[in-house]
Amino acid sequence: MPINHTVRSFDEELGYLEAKIAKMGTFASEMIEEAVNAVVNNDLDLAKKVISDDMFLDETEREIDEKSVAIIAKRQPMAVDLREIIGAMRIAADLERVGDMGKNIAKRAAAIVESRQPASLYHGLQSFATLTLNQLKEVLDAYASRSLERIDAVRNRDEEIDAMYTSLFRELLTYMMEDPRNITACTHLLFCAKNIERIGDHATNIAEALHYIMTGTYLSTDRPRDDTTYKVGADEKTEK
Amino acid sequence: MPINHTVRSFDEELGYLEAKIAKMGTFASEMIEEAVNAVVNNDLDLAKKVISDDMFLDETEREIDEKSVAIIAKRQPMAVDLREIIGAMRIAADLERVGDMGKNIAKRAAAIVESRQPASLYHGLQSFATLTLNQLKEVLDAYASRSLERIDAVRNRDEEIDAMYTSLFRELLTYMMEDPRNITACTHLLFCAKNIERIGDHATNIAEALHYIMTGTYLSTDRPRDDTTYKVGADEKTEK
Numbered sequence: 001m002p003i004n005h006t007v008r009s010f011d012e013e014l015g016y017l018e019a020k021i022a023k024m025g026t027f028a029s030e031m032i033e034e035a036v037n038a039v040v041n042n043d044l045d046l047a048k049k050v051i052s053d054d055m056f057l058d059e060t061e062r063e064i065d066e067k068s069v070a071i072i073a074k075r076q077p078m079a080v081d082l083r084e085i086i087g088a089m090r091i092a093a094d095l096e097r098v099g100d101m102g103k104n105i106a107k108r109a110a111a112i113v114e115s116r117q118p119a120s121l122y123h124g125l126q127s128f129a130t131l132t133l134n135q136l137k138e139v140l141d142a143y144a145s146r147s148l149e150r151i152d153a154v155r156n157r158d159e160e161i162d163a164m165y166t167s168l169f170r171e172l173l174t175y176m177m178e179d180p181r182n183i184t185a186c187t188h189l190l191f192c193a194k195n196i197e198r199i200g201d202h203a204t205n206i207a208e209a210l211h212y213i214m215t216g217t218y219l220s221t222d223r224p225r226d227d228t229t230y231k232v233g234a235d236e237k238t239e240k
Numbered sequence: 241m242p243i244n245h246t247v248r249s250f251d252e253e254l255g256y257l258e259a260k261i262a263k264m265g266t267f268a269s270e271m272i273e274e275a276v277n278a279v280v281n282n283d284l285d286l287a288k289k290v291i292s293d294d295m296f297l298d299e300t301e302r303e304i305d306e307k308s309v310a311i312i313a314k315r316q317p318m319a320v321d322l323r324e325i326i327g328a329m330r331i332a333a334d335l336e337r338v339g340d341m342g343k344n345i346a347k348r349a350a351a352i353v354e355s356r357q358p359a360s361l362y363h364g365l366q367s368f369a370t371l372t373l374n375q376l377k378e379v380l381d382a383y384a385s386r387s388l389e390r391i392d393a394v395r396n397r398d399e400e401i402d403a404m405y406t407s408l409f410r411e412l413l414t415y416m417m418e419d420p421r422n423i424t425a426c427t428h429l430l431f432c433a434k435n436i437e438r439i440g441d442h443a444t445n446i447a448e449a450l451h452y453i454m455t456g457t458y459l460s461t462d463r464p465r466d467d468t469t470y471k472v473g474a475d476e477k478t479e480k
Contacts, residue, residue, distance in 0.1 A: 062458055069326060076316040086309060086329075093333075111469075173427060177420040183413060188469075190427065191434070218302055229351075229428075 010081070013071050017064055017088040018144070024060050024095040025140040027053070029133050031102035032199060036129045038109045039192060040122040050106035057099035064092040080213070087213035091143065094202040094209070098136065101195040101202075108188040115185035117175060124171065125192060128164050132199040135161065139203045143210050151207040155219075161200040168193045169229040250321070253311050257304055257328040258384070264300050264335040265380040267293070269373050271342035272439060276369045278349045279432060280362040290346035297339035304332040320453070327453035331383065334442040334449070338376065341435040341442075348428040355425035357415060364411065365432060368404050372439040375401065379443045383450050391447040395459075401440040408433045409469040 031050050038047035068085045071077070077085065135154055142150035169190065176186045208219050271290050278287035308325045311317070317325065375394055382390035409430065416426045448459045 069322060072312060073318045073322055078313045082309060082313055089326075173423060176416065176423050176427075180417040180420065183416050183423070187413060187416075187427070187430065190430075194431070194434075 010071075010075050010077070013067070013075070014081075014084055014088075017067060017071075017085070020060055020064050020067075021088060021091055021095065022140070022144060024057055024064075024092060024099075025136070027060075028057060028095050028098040028102065029136060031057075031099055032105070032129055032133055032196070035102040035105035035109075036126055036192075036196070038106050039112065039189075040126060042109070042113045042116075044110055044113065047106040047109035051103050054099045054103040057096045061092045061096040065089055080216070083213045083216060087209045090209040090212075091206050094205045098199055098202050101199055104195050105192045108192050111188045112185040115182065117182065117185055117189065121168075121171060121175065121189065124164075124168050125189065125196070128161075128168060128193065129196050129199075131164060132161055132196050132203065135200055135203040136206075139206045139210070143206065146210070146214060148211065148214055151210060154203060154207050158200060158204060161197060165193060165197045166229050250311075250315050250317070253307070253315070254321075254324055254328075257307060257311075257325070260300055260304050260307075261328060261331055261335065262380070262384060264297055264304075264332060264339075265376070267300075268297060268335050268338040268342065269376060271297075271339055272345070272369055272373055272436070275342040275345035275349075276366055276432075276436070278346050279352065279429075280366060282349070282353050282356075284350055284353065287346040287349035291343050294339045294343040297336045301332045301336040305329055320456070323453045323456060327449045330449040330452075331446050334445045338439050338442050341439055344435050345432045348432050351428045352425040355422060357422065357425055357429065361408075361411060361415065361429065364404075364408050365429065365436070368401075368408060368433060369436050369439075371404060372401055372436050372443065375440055375443040376446075379446045379450070383446065386450070386454060388451065388454055391450060394443060394447050398440060398444060401437060405433060405437040406469050 031053055034046055034053075035050045037043060038050060068089050071085055072082070075081070135157055138150060139154050142148075142154065172186045172190050172193070175182045211217070211219050271293055274286055274293075275290045277283060278290060308329050311325055312322070315321070375397055378390060379394050382388075382394065412426045412430050412433070415422045451457070451459050
């Protein structure tokens with residue numbers, strides 16, 4: 001006879017959601033690393049692997065959603081218990097989108113294989129991915145330990161991500177202006193950089209979900225949420 | 241004495257969520273139209289308005305979330321009733337992100353004001369916005385009338401959006417290659433096009449949320465979800 005899972009305690013059910021989220025977080029981070037490596041090393045086999053890997057996150061998000069709705073219907077939780085479940089669904093949605101970013105980056109690998117750009121550019125892209133993945137890891141650690149203090153550190157590092165993205169953006173524009181043959185590849189690399197930047201946004205969303213779970217209140221929305229490269233044109237204008 | 245809202249029926253509470261979502265949908269669509277107009281007409285005042293308008297969607301999403309959690313805690317709904325509420329939260333999250341797209345587009349207006357591009361390009365951008373906003377409108381109408389048939393039509397039009405985006409992408413690359421002075425503006429316009437394309441993704445997400453509400457099952461995830469411009473490089477390679 002199989003174990004009767006319907007008698008599992010509520011805590012065990014929450015533990016199930018948490019374990020799935022931890023798995024999604026590790027998986028999504030590895031996807032991003034591999035996607036960036038595929039772009040940097042022209043590794044189209046690795047790119048294909050990342051693209052097919054994305055299905056795992058889609059399925060796991062769905063499992064978390066189905067389980068969450070089942071727990072709510074069965075347990076009829078209130079207050080923090082209910083927030084734990086709603087929060088888990090939100091975090092799963094963000095991690096699924098981090099996986100989409102990995103898939104998007106991997107898809108660009110094929111488009112840029114013909115036109116190598118300077119090594120410094122690829123190093124920049126890798127460092128940027130490392131920075132945002134650290135952000136993601138910290139926020140997932142904060143979630144695992146239900147630590148509100150750790151969130152603040154993460155949120156304050158948004159500016160670092162913005163600065164690095166803007167710097168990469170400018171560098172890519174320079175290469176495009178130097179030689180029109182760089183334009184196609186650099187455009188795809190721009191979108192890769194944008195995808196990496198968005199991982200930082202998802203980390204911030206997860207921090208907000210954790211804050212909501214623990215306090216029942218929402219963080220203020222006046223944080224920087226979009227890239228600041230729209231200022232690049234304006235800056236250049238004043239420099240003229 | 242004020243009316244005692246705590247005795248409102250469950251149907252009235254669901255109606256509240258629906259009305260808020262309809263309002264978000266109209267507001268988000270208007271934001272996109274205005275943002276694109278701001279870019280097309282170099283209208284920086286309109287751009288500023290759009291950027292500050294975004295707060296309304298952030299706040300309304302929060303209201304929907306808070307109300308949803310309160311309804312779940314109070315009514316302890318099951319089956320389709322519970323799915324209605326979870327679905328409303330998902331749709332609100334997508335509409336909030338459509339607003340973010342509008343804000344992102346509006347922010348680019350300042351960066352491209354100095355370097356006018358050919359009128360055909362702006363027309364292309366506006367037609368593309370019209371196409372994705374029609375998609376969004378139809379899916380919101382489908383939600384309002386709880387019509388599953390109308391979803392299929394929406395999902396099948398994803399390819400039209402992909403084709404139009406790829407065409408805009410190619411056109412922008414051409415202008416960049418023709419004259420390096422176009423590069424900065426065209427890069428920002430590329431991101432505008434990308435943001436418009438993502439509205440189509442959000443429309444698809446809303447269609448999936450509606451399917452989930454009405455059936456309790458998930459649509460298959462093998463739909464096209466990302467842009468296909470990554471093939472541009474690959475195509476060009478084979479053309480050489």
